[in-house]
Amino acid sequence: MEPSKEPTLNLLSSKDFVPEKYVRDLSQSLVGGPELRRLRKKIQALYEETNNNLKRNVYHNYMQFIDTAKEISHLESEMYQLSHLLSEQKALLAALSTTSILGDETPMITGAENKNDASERGDENRQKLASILEKVEGCKELLEVPGRTYLHEGDLLEVDPVDNNTIKTVHAYLFTDGFMTTYRNTNNRGLMKYVFEVMYELGSLAVVNVRDIGNNKHQFKLLIFPDTRVFQCTASSSKKEWLDKFDQAKKARLTQEQQKRESIVEKSPSRSASIESPSFNPFEDMEEDVGTIHPEWFIEIPEELDVCVAQRHFEEALIFLQKSKDYITQFVNTNGQPDHVIIDIQRKVELRHNNLTEVLMKELEVNPDKSQQGGLRAARRAVRLLNQLGRSTQSCDLFLKLCSSILKTQCKRVKRECSTAMYVRHLSSVVFTNMCHMTEEFLRAFPSSSSCSSAYVVWASNELSLFTSHFIKQVFMPQTSLSTLTECVVLVRSQCERLCSFGVDLCYQLDGALRTPLMQALKDTRDKSIEVAKLRALEDKWIPMNLRSKTGLARFLLQYSEMGLKLDDYVTGDIWIQLTNSTLVFAKLYLTLLNDCLQLETTELLHTINEVLYDVFEAQVRHVESSLRNEKQVEQRKFITKNADFLLVILQDLCQKKYKETIGFECESLHKLKKEYSALIKGVSPTSRSTKTKYSSEFL
Amino acid sequence: MSKKPTAQPALHKVIMVGSGGVGKSALTLQFMYDEFVEDYEPTKADSYRKKILLDGEDVQIDILDTAGQEDYAAIRDNYFRSGEGFLCIFSITEDESFQATQEFREQILRVKNDENIPFLLVGNKSDLEDRRKVSFQEASERAKQWGVPYVETSAKTREHVDKVFYDLMREIRARKMEENKTNNGRGKDKSKKKKLKCTIL
Numbered sequence: 026m027e028p029s030k031e032p033t034l035n036l037l038s039s040k041d042f043v044p045e046k047y048v049r050d051l052s053q054s055l056v057g058g059p060e061l062r063r064l065r066k067k068i069q070a071l072y073e074e075t076n077n078n079l080k081r082n083v084y085h086n087y088m089q090f091i092d093t094a095k096e097i098s099h100l101e102s103e104m105y106q107l108s109h110l111l112s113e114q115k116a117l118l119a120a121l122s123t124t125s126i127l128g129d130e131t132p133m134i135t136g137a138e139n140k141n142d143a144s145e146r147g148d149e150n151r152q153k154l155a156s157i158l159e160k161v162e163g164c165k166e167l168l169e170v171p172g173r174t175y176l177h178e179g180d181l182l183e184v185d186p187v188d189n190n191t192i193k194t195v196h197a198y199l200f201t202d203g204f205m206t207t208y209r210n211t212n213n214r215g216l217m218k219y220v221f222e223v224m225y226e227l228g229s230l231a232v233v234n235v236r237d238i239g240n241n242k243h244q245f246k247l248l249i250f251p252d253t254r255v256f257q258c259t260a261s262s263s264k265k266e267w268l269d270k271f272d273q274a275k276k277a278r279l280t281q282e283q284q285k286r287e288s289i290v291e292k293s294p295s296r297s298a299s300i301e302s303p304s305f306n307p308f309e310d311m312e313e314d315v316g317t318i319h320p321e322w323f324i325e326i327p328e329e330l331d332v333c334v335a336q337r338h339f340e341e342a343l344i345f346l347q348k349s350k351d352y353i354t355q356f357v358n359t360n361g362q363p364d365h366v367i368i369d370i371q372r373k374v375e376l377r378h379n380n381l382t383e384v385l386m387k388e389l390e391v392n393p394d395k396s397q398q399g400g401l402r403a404a405r406r407a408v409r410l411l412n413q414l415g416r417s418t419q420s421c422d423l424f425l426k427l428c429s430s431i432l433k434t435q436c437k438r439v440k441r442e443c444s445t446a447m448y449v450r451h452l453s454s455v456v457f458t459n460m461c462h463m464t465e466e467f468l469r470a471f472p473s474s475s476s477c478s479s480a481y482v483v484w485a486s487n488e489l490s491l492f493t494s495h496f497i498k499q500v501f502m503p504q505t506s507l508s509t510l511t512e513c514v515v516l517v518r519s520q521c522e523r524l525c526s527f528g529v530d531l532c533y534q535l536d537g538a539l540r541t542p543l544m545q546a547l548k549d550t551r552d553k554s555i556e557v558a559k560l561r562a563l564e565d566k567w568i569p570m571n572l573r574s575k576t577g578l579a580r581f582l583l584q585y586s587e588m589g590l591k592l593d594d595y596v597t598g599d600i601w602i603q604l605t606n607s608t609l610v611f612a613k614l615y616l617t618l619l620n621d622c623l624q625l626e627t628t629e630l631l632h633t634i635n636e637v638l639y640d641v642f643e644a645q646v647r648h649v650e651s652s653l654r655n656e657k658q659v660e661q662r663k664f665i666t667k668n669a670d671f672l673l674v675i676l677q678d679l680c681q682k683k684y685k686e687t688i689g690f691e692c693e694s695l696h697k698l699k700k701e702y703s704a705l706i707k708g709v710s711p712t713s714r715s716t717k718t719k720y721s722s723e724f725l
Numbered sequence: 726m727s728k729k730p731t732a733q734p735a736l737h738k739v740i741m742v743g744s745g746g747v748g749k750s751a752l753t754l755q756f757m758y759d760e761f762v763e764d765y766e767p768t769k770a771d772s773y774r775k776k777i778l779l780d781g782e783d784v785q786i787d788i789l790d791t792a793g794q795e796d797y798a799a800i801r802d803n804y805f806r807s808g809e810g811f812l813c814i815f816s817i818t819e820d821e822s823f824q825a826t827q828e829f830r831e832q833i834l835r836v837k838n839d840e841n842i843p844f845l846l847v848g849n850k851s852d853l854e855d856r857r858k859v860s861f862q863e864a865s866e867r868a869k870q871w872g873v874p875y876v877e878t879s880a881k882t883r884e885h886v887d888k889v890f891y892d893l894m895r896e897i898r899a900r901k902m903e904e905n906k907t908n909n910g911r912g913k914d915k916s917k918k919k920k921l922k923c924t925i926l
């Protein structure tokens with residue numbers, strides 16, 4: 026490569042540029058300090074140029090960069106919400122499919138009922154069964170048949186099938202799978218009204234309507250081979266009801282049986298032969314079990330579980346559940362398929378499992394009577410256990426509901442007696458501190474479940490919406506000054522940012538919610554400021570400001586220099602400032618406005634802010650302009666021009682500096698304003714303004 | 726309750742079987758109340774009881790009128806189990822009902838597990854001679870094959886109505902007496918044997 030001596034951008038940025046080699050070449054070919062120093066300077070200049078270019082590029086793309094980042098965060102949250110919707114959908118579908126699976130297994134009345142209805146009925150039915158359990162002594166197993174549904178009950182008089190003599194009164198229950206008789210509890214101390222007598226399997230009994238002959242009225246007969254039992258109803262209507270219910274149950278059972286048989290035949294042709302034999306074989310249960318003998322602890326697990334749940338030893342219950350599960354899997358692995366003892370226990374354990382889940386969910390449920398003393402900490406246990414039971418979706422749901430309720434009560438406690446800013450300070454601190462705390466708890470409880478985190482994001486976003494709508498109602502009122510408003514908004518924003526450290530960025534949502542009211546507030550402020558400027562203009566005598574004393578002047582100068590305005594050059598004598606009161610008051614107000622605007626700034630608001638800054642400034646400058654146009658005296662024109670210069674140069678520069686510090690570039694609209702009114706600085710007042718297009722319309 | 730020791734008249738349990746609409750209910754009602762019902766109302770399961778004089782002996786007949794309709798076929802077993810004698814009815818005007826008697830016979834034998842169960846094959850609606858589809862000969866051949874009597878009845882004209890019930894009750898009574906003689910005190914054994922057989926099946 027031909028070594029070029031002069032460093033250029035092209036040379037330095039070429040691909041095969043090797044610094045060591047370049048320096049070596051240089052030091053070989055160049056003799057003497059001055060030449061080297063010249064080159065060094067040149068390189069230095071190149072460095073600065075590149076640096077500036079880089080900065081310009083960064084600034085140029087800065088807004089785009091910020092916007093993109095916001096867009097991404099927005100998108101992320103939308104993805105979360107989408108994911109939440111999907112998982113909700115999934116849960117719904119799963120629920121639907123389990124409903125139909127249950128429907129297959131259990132002899133529910135398979136009419137034209139739809140699934141939702143069925144599940145509602147399921148709840149009702151469970152309650153009904155539970156209430157029977159409370160009334161009838163000795164029928165604990167009532168709940169242990171899955172799908173058993175209550176159909177009918179009533180008092181019946183049992184009579185002798187041969188001589189028709191009264192035997193006793195029974196209270197009978199009809200279920201989808203069986204007929205249960207109970208009799209009145211004669212033991213007065215017994216808590217329960219009835220005592221269990223017998224439960225007949227529906228498939229093993231035949232119902233016969235006894236035709237009314239002579240005394241035996243309203244009777245029906247049950248043939249339960251080899252027994253026959255005759256029951257007498259009080260009226261023919263009640264007999265008809267019983268017979269209809271029996272018929273209904275029988276028919277439902279039949280279709281059920283049919284479906285089941287068909288599916289079994291399909292599945293295992295080898296076993297179909299034995300199943301094809303009469304389906305209601307009353308001797309089936311006489312078959313001796315010669316299968317494996319299971320350990321006692323396994324057989325006793327259902328009872329153990331009952332005890333654990335009753336004593337609230339939930340962790341222990343979980344261990345039992347796991348143990349039984351392990352045992353069953355191991356058994357199935359070695360023996361191929363579960364025997365009937367296993368199936369029985371499995372079914373019972375499953376019921377306990379569901380019961381345990383329900384108890385735990387109750388723990389988490391929001392209840393107005395329940396104290397929230399323990400807060401989320403108190404919920405930890407139930408949440409953890411539910412997660413272990415594989416119910417994280419539900420526990421997550423309940424957890425978040427609990428959070429909402431806690432948040433609500435906490436917010437209610439914030440007193441409203443102090444100033445708006447104080448109230449907002451308290452309230453936002455309560456809201457976001459709680460939300461941070463809840464987020465922490467949430468991450469603890471549901472560390473790695475995407476469906477839960479999306480539920481959380483949705484929750485957080487809802488809570489924020491609740492808060493912002495309340496916030497807007499409280500803060501955005503006509504009498505609230507922009508400064509107060511700004512203070513509150515800034516406060517809430519900084520509170521909201523606290524959540525970012527947990528990976529939850531809701532700032533964009535907050536800004537979005539506040540955008541419209543803020544735009545309105547900015548415009549209102551503009552209108553008010555212009556109004557005030559007009560009033561000031563009327564009172565403007567165009568005389569220098571008199572501070573009346575040296576200390577007054579000093580205080581005044583200090584006050585303005587603190588705002589960034591050095592007024593020393595305008596001082597004449599001991600107490601005079603060569604600017605009008607109107608100009609000085611405007612400068613102060615305008616800087617406050619600018620300050621508020623800059624604090625409120627978001628990309629979306631920038632356009633409105635620029636407009637407001639322009640309009641308010643212009644109102645003042647117009648006053649100066651019209652004064653100048655009407656002034657003939659040279660001295661006075663000079664004074665007015667001085668004020669114009671102060672506004673358009675000194676104040677504008679300061680504004681631009683501040684604007685740039687926050688926004689990153691200078692304010693275009695103020696630039697434009699300065700250009701439009703630059704003639705004023707030279708003491709020229711254009712005679713006509715009618716041709717001037719309004720600035721704001723250009724912006725649109 | 727004090728009545729219990731007094732000897733109750735013997736109770737004979739008769740079951741009416743056969744396809745829907747052949748006249749099971751009509752026959753029963755004619756026997757019970759001496760009336761003919763023109764309307765057809767399908768039966769589910771009705772039971773009747775009546776005290777009658779059978780060859781000079783007070784007895785009670787318990788009639789179980791079952792459903793002929795096909796949708797009840799699957800739960801017939803439970804009804805049949807309680808029967809001591811069967812009237813298997815078909816309508817001579819309907820060949821299908823005659824064919825169906827074969828199935829009823831098989832089902833009864835299976836459930837009762839007894840080849841000699843009291844049983845009558847009954848061809849009903851004999852008054853509708855002009856619409857006859859099943860010949861007397863055809864039906865009596867089947868009865869002979871089964872080793873049971875064949876009787877033609879009319880629930881409308883009451884022809885042979887009493888006869889079928891009385892004949893069946895006589896058979897039942899005869900069976901009971903026979904059983905008492907052969908298995909005196911061993912009744913329990915027999916039932917156990919039956920059960921075992923069922924399990925094997």
Ligand SMILES: Nc1nc2c(ncn2[C@@H]2O[C@H](COP(=O)(O)OP(=O)(O)OP(=O)(O)O)[C@@H](O)[C@H]2O)c(=O)[nH]1
Binds near residue numbers: 747751767851
């Ligand atoms: N002409 C005539 N009609 C009869 C006779 N027996 C029955 N019927 C008519 O046949 C129809 C059916 O009679 P049912 O006795 O109700 O029939 P069923 O066998 O009890 O029918 P299911 O209860 O459905 O099993 C009715 O309209 C009766 O009037 C008969 O001997 N002669």
Ligand SMILES: [Mg+2]
Binds near residue numbers: 749766
């Ligand atoms: Mg009938």
